Amino acid sequence: MRKRLLGKTGLMVSEVGFGGIPIQRVDAPTVKTILMECLRREVTFLDTARGYTTSEEMIGAAIEGHRDSFVLATKTMAKSYEDMKRDIGISLINLRTSHIELYQAHFVRNQEAYDALIQQGGYEAMLEAKREGLIGHIGITSHDHKLLEKIIEDGRFETIQFPYNLVEHQGERLFQRAHELGMGIIVMKPLAGGAISNGPLSLKYILNNPHVSVAIPGMDSPEQVSENAAMGSAELNYTEEDLKNMEVVRQEMGEHFCRRCGYCLPCPQGLDxxxxxxxxxxxxxxxxxxxxxxxxxxxxxxxxxxxxxxxxxxxxxxxxxxxxxxxxxxxxxx
Structure with missing residues (x-):
């Protein structure tokens, strides 16, 4: 498995990581098998969240005894100082660890949410936890590239997490600027939330972007880990067949897939x-x-x-x- 630098965090991470959303639908023994396959395949970057119900707890139990082999990333939608401090504490307990390498402000959907994070003390609580050694680095996730393009100029965060795949490439300018600022770039939704069936092809596309640090496909079986991890050592040059299949995917999804670019907003009725x-x-x-x-x-x-x-x-x-x-x-x- 190739590794890439996660920006100015200084962390070296597997370029294919593990997304922890789907394991909510499987049991703890299965999660243990999945995470041990990650260990075997050198998938060392694990991403989860407070909002993913049992995901943190199952990951924590599954990697017990192998904690030092993984880079843990989790996140919360908390905005206030008290809520952020509480959630960081819960994450530490759930993940059975004394520290978390990357803690992220989760799903910051608009300027109002970002302002709340700063003004209500959530960000200050993250800084405090970092000073205390409870978390190593601070990141932010969003589905709004225009918002992130503004936020990254503030210099508060070390990483960003944003959707990117064969049909969602509105973040390329964002990635370039974040890279210039030394930020780590985590790609979520690498298979467009399961809409892209050809995972290896989409991962090849993502990993061809030199600004990307790690892609985190959600996986709920050891077989998926094996297939996705293989792209971390596979040849990344495109074949003629790759180019043809990419166009097929884009044509098939073009009529009904939302890229979350946000150009449809604002809605007069307030729909997000x-x-x-x-x-x-x-x-x-x-x-x-x-x-x-x-x-x-x-x-x-x-x-x-x-x-x-x-x-x-x-x-x-x-x-x-x-x-x-x-x-x-x-x-x-x-």
Missing amino acids: IPTLFLMEGYLKRYGLKDWAQARYGSMEIKAADCVECGICESRCPYDLPIRNMLKKVDESFK
């Missing part, structure tokens, strides 16, 4: 359109029914609130039938 489609993906492609329904249920404005004005469709650079897609989201969660 990209996040609504993201929740549907968790429901249908990740198979996380209860988790997705809980998160969707907590959203104040849902797909059913669409009045079909069509403004979003006039802005979409991919000509997606957003109104019809929102109807399907509404139907999916009924």
Whole structure:
């Protein structure tokens, strides 16, 4: 497995890492088998989150006795000082460790959320935990590349995590600038949330970007670990067949896949359109029914609130039938 530098953190990480969302749907013995396959395949970067129900706890139990072989990354949506401090403590207990290499502000969706993180003391709590040696480095994740393009100039964070794959490449300018600033770049949704079936091809595309530090496909079987890890030592030059298959994937997904570019926003009714489609993906492609329904249920404005004005469709650079897609989201969660 090749390794890459995670920016100014100084950490060397496997260029294919492990995304901890899908293990919510398997049992602890299976997670143990998966993580031992990661160890065998030298997949050393593990990413999870406080919001992934049992993911932290199962990872912590699975790697006990092998803790020093892994770089742990987790995250929280906490914004206040008290909530952030509490969540860091819970993560340490769940992961059965005295320190976490990377702690990230999770799913910072807009400027308001970012301002809350800074003004309510969440970021200060992260700095405090870093000074105390509880966390090693501080990162941020978001699905909004325009927001991250502004945030990275503040110099507060050492890493960013953002979607990137064969059909979602709106983050390339962001990655270039983050790289110039010495930041580590973590690629989430490398298979577009399970929408891309050819995992090796999408990983090859991602790893051809020299600014990327690590890609973290979600995996819930040792077989998936084996297949994805192989790309960490495979030849990355494109074949003619690769180029042809890439175009096929883009054509197939072009009519119905939201790239979360955000150009459809703001919606006059207040719908967070990209996040609504993201929740549907968790429901249908990740198979996380209860988790997705809980998160969707907590959203104040849902797909059913669409009045079909069509403004979003006039802005979409991919000509997606957003109104019809929102109807399907509404139907999916009924």
